Amino acid sequence: MRAVTVTPGEPGSLRLVDDHPEPSSDEGAILVQALAVGVCGTDHEIVEGQYGEAPPGERDLVLGHESLGRVLEDPTGTLEPGDLVAGIVRHPDPVPCPNCAVGEWDMCRNGQYTEHGIKALPGFARERWRVQPRYAVGLDPALAEVGMLLEPASVVAKAWDHIDRIGTRAEWQPRSVLVTGAGPIGLLAALLASQRGLEVHVLDLATSGPKPALAAALGATYHTESVDELPFEPDVVVECTGAPVVVLDAMCKAAPTGIVCLTGVSTGGRTVDFDAGALNRTLVLENNVVFGSVNANRRHWDLAAEALARADQSWLASLITRRVPLDDYADAYRQGSEEIKTVLDFR
Template sequence: MPDDLPALGAASPSAGKDEGVRAVTVTPGVANTLRLIEDQPEPAPEEGSILVEALAVGICGTDHEIISGEYGEAPPGADRLVIGHESLGRVLEDPTGTLQPGDLVAGVVRHPDPVPCSNCAVGEWDMCRNGQFTEHGIKGLPGFARDRWRLQPRFAVKLDPTLSRVGVLLEPTSVVAKAWDHIERIGHRAEWQPQTVLVTGAGPIGLLAALLATQRGLAVHVLDRATEGPKPELVAALGATYHAVPVNDLPFEPDVVVECTGAPTVVLDVMCKAGPTGIVCLAGVSSGGRSIDFDAGALNRALVLENNVVFGSVNANRRHWDLAVEALTRADQGWLGSLLTRRVPVEAYAEAYTAGPDDIKVVLEFAS
């Protein structure tokens, strides 16, 4: 079991300010430019009134893609982007009184566009229609992989101190909280009594999607390629059933599918596998560039005649972050801690961003 994060306590507003800000950065669009900058300036007050001391940052596939130069956008006027969007920190100061020094907090990743579009205008910035949103550590906003960062109060999510060791999982949990929110909205188009859920992929998103399914009292099945390592045991610990077979070999038709791999063949197979009035949520992102010989007509026939729904889901708004806090608080903390398979100090940042064979969630630690 990984070691605990440092205990929470009231922090001095000036804690660490004279030591310089370390930040993990890249040059967006240029591969292999990952660097730890030791003398970054303090976060600008314009970023938000709440000053936070970083405790940990989770690492996911998005970070690896940004490091590979596939995408990423620095803030206006900057050449480099501070990465890191899965945050956990301790409040240093909040002159608005929204939070207190020592409070555990995470930062909402996406901010609404400045126009705003019809969805951003009502707080549904995860459904932005014009693409002018910004995202910490991804698009136009500095990320959380730095010693200190700032937030506006409405983007600061308070966590219970009991989540001090696992709260870095809040961002990926918010993503699956949104997925389940939309699954349930779609399900209630008719009398809906789902019983069986298939989750494809046993990475962090898949395992958290399975967790939220078990919290709903559903029979959960998780499919992944791994036959060894921690994944089968983590699924079993949820009371779910683990499968390492092709989708078409599963002996049931799920009422709900949460697809988390983005693998094209799996995506197509689960669309065909869902039962009548089934709902398929695509939460994994495909890399593209691969053609598959597939009977699209047969898929269309099945979707239409069985009243099935396929939809995509990404990101989360503030309501989903709050739902994610509830889900993590209800969960077994030991099980959540087992998802954090490596904790790496910021001084060894390159090691943290190098994928290991048994990694589920790697955490970069900032607190001393």
């Protein structure tokens, strides 16, 4: 079968293998026919050789962690042949740490987790893959064209789950949310905010392309000015850019008792002239919380599947700005300036 692979740590090693082995039954009882995989910044960084880890004893890594497939066989009876399914990316470490032991592998304490298409587990960018029942998430049939959005949606489902949990520390009635960054994570964060009935604001540099219209379709207000120029203080900030200046401004902008969730990953090596003392004073005196969030566990994947099923399917489809057939696989891993989500199509 065909599979898209890289040799981790070697830039320029991206290739389409025509004779990749069929998935081993050791990977899971459920056999899945791949329909599509989403491509994100993590994939670009792995292709560039920045990181990535092949399975033990292997040289190459199959890419793809944003999966969508259709069940071919499931002897466990968890799913039926023909069902839509996505595979959970992260698996718990073998020790396991206290969090992994209770199914919270997104909160792994020792870093020995594994991840499909990223760290020590083959990814989903292959014509057939297998998954264990506990890591198989069934999808509503309406998501046949957009189900690969489940992985990024699970990230923001976790973010909102933790925001809600932190909010219970005191009487808290949030009204407004600011989402910084209108990429897939940001727009999906805005979707979940709109489903909560909040006043949604989305901030991004783009003044053209699909982003302003997608935000407006959610009933959100779209901003292109800097965070510190905004004329309001949001109760919640979901930061999705990882840009150091935006991150710091977001921390300073939240309303008293506000919650700031950081989902964007910053690159190191950049120094910003910033008054850390003033930020500390604000956080302490206003009882604000800043926390980071990445990945998701099974509970969040299920929440994300419910959120996508409730969403306007045409809006979700508009997030996919480019679909690339498998034969043109290399084109899927080239970044475009105004793209939101690129999908590699196996159909």
